[in-house]
């Protein structure tokens with residue numbers, strides 16, 4: 001059974017929070033997640049940071065010593081250059097004056113809050129990796145709907161962009177055609193890589209609708225040009241890490257940081273995204289009430305990208321076809337010939353997340369109305385059914401985040417094709433999910449699902465360009481560790497040599 005020793009001690013010893021539980025825990029591998037997290041944060045301000053390990057199995061994937069030391073040096077940089085430091089104020093002066101004069105101590109990348117929460121989490125993790133690779137300080141625009149979802153990940157200095165940042169009111173209107181847009185300036189020959197004078201800031205448009213000139217961001221030539229621009233402001237809804245692996249100047253550093261390549265989001269996600277105390281309450285209350293006592297937890301994330309509402313019969317058929325064929329859930333005996341479950345029947349808890357309640361109701365009824373062939377008992381739980389996406393509402397976002405996190409605490413995960421919500425859960429959980437294929441023509445696809453090659457998310461809108469040859473190329477066939485995704489044929493994802501391909 002997959003329940004960890006630590007969880008057992010948490011839930012069956014009645015000693016939550018007492019010295020007894022913690023004194024035996026290996027602090028480094030436990031609460032500091034194998035050295036991924038720095039010690040010394042105020043625990044009460046962010047309970048999840050040092051107690052998430054109590055709810056998870058210890059990760060099979062250790063962060064490399066290079067990653068750990070890179071994170072510690074990033075934290076020093078952030079402390080030195082973060083909001084309201086002398087260096088920050090100096091860099092702001094440059095920004096206001098419009099031109100880059102002389103050298104700056106600190107360079108910045110500002111991430112603009114944009115798109116669904118799953119996309120935001122993935123694009124923010126990508127941008128943090130880009131900051132690590134380019135020695136920039138990451139600052140996060142809260143937008144209207146990021147408040148009180150996450151704790152600050154870096155010690156001493158906040159990662160939030162101060163509200164009086166000069167360009168903040170323009171963020172919503174930044175697009176492909178903005179005068180400071182990098183791609184737009186390249187298109188209009190307003191900048192070129194060899195020019196001596198550099199702008200004090202550039203806007204990088206990496207949203208899924210970006211154009212060929214914006215995509216030159218992924219070429220080494222542009223990366224060396226950008227090196228000297230103190231402020232980069234980025235809008236993206238993508239997990240663009242796979243294409244960073246294809247930039248030659250980042251190659252060595254990336255393999256040093258991530259010897260196990262398909263673990264990028266797993267580590268950076270666990271490092272960056274700690275649920276705020278309010279969200280942690282949603283997660284832990286739900287977990288302890290419905291999931292903790294089960295012998296096995298199965299997460300099923302149901303997301304259909306259909307303009308009609310559903311629930312759809314063909315999607316329910318698909319869920320059953322996948323989970324029964326792959327033996328993730330037990331079949332039921334429609335003849336009711338099996339007698340009542342024994343006293344020690346195994347308990348499976350199924351956590352369903354969906355905007356609609358119909359799928360979990362059908363599943364719950366099936367396991368209530370009929371016994372299982374295996375004698376196991378199955379509980380089906382769904383935290384919320386929000387009916388439709390309401391990104392501007394705080395409680396809606398808190399619930400969405402709590403549900404992604406709860407899915408990541410399961411032992412076995414089934415996700416929906418194309419969904420960034422599911423990618424976040426699989427990455428945080430270190431889980432290689434079964435992906436439900438996208439349905440076509442209202443019929444359940446056959447096969448209904450397949451196992452993911454790796455736990456890393458898919459980049460939905462990668463460039464297909466050979467920067468050296470200056471022509472189109474299939475970027476999914478250049479190196480063994482960057483491949484086309486299981487759920488989107490033109491997408492790219494990072495995999496490992498030993499992954500089940």
Ligand SMILES: Nc1nc2c(ncn2[C@@H]2O[C@H](COP(=O)(O)OP(=O)(O)O)[C@@H](O)[C@H]2O)c(=O)[nH]1
Pocket residue numbers: 115116117118119120302303353354355384386388389390391396397399400403418419420421422
């Ligand atoms: N609470 C909850 N919200 C959901 C669920 N599915 C979608 N949503 C909402 O819809 C948004 C979808 O955007 P995103 O997170 O990017 O996921 P994606 O559209 O599946 O890639 C979420 O952020 C939530 O606001 C769900 O199962 N539970």
Ligand SMILES: [Mg+2]
Pocket residue numbers: 116118119419420421
């Ligand atoms: Mg999305």
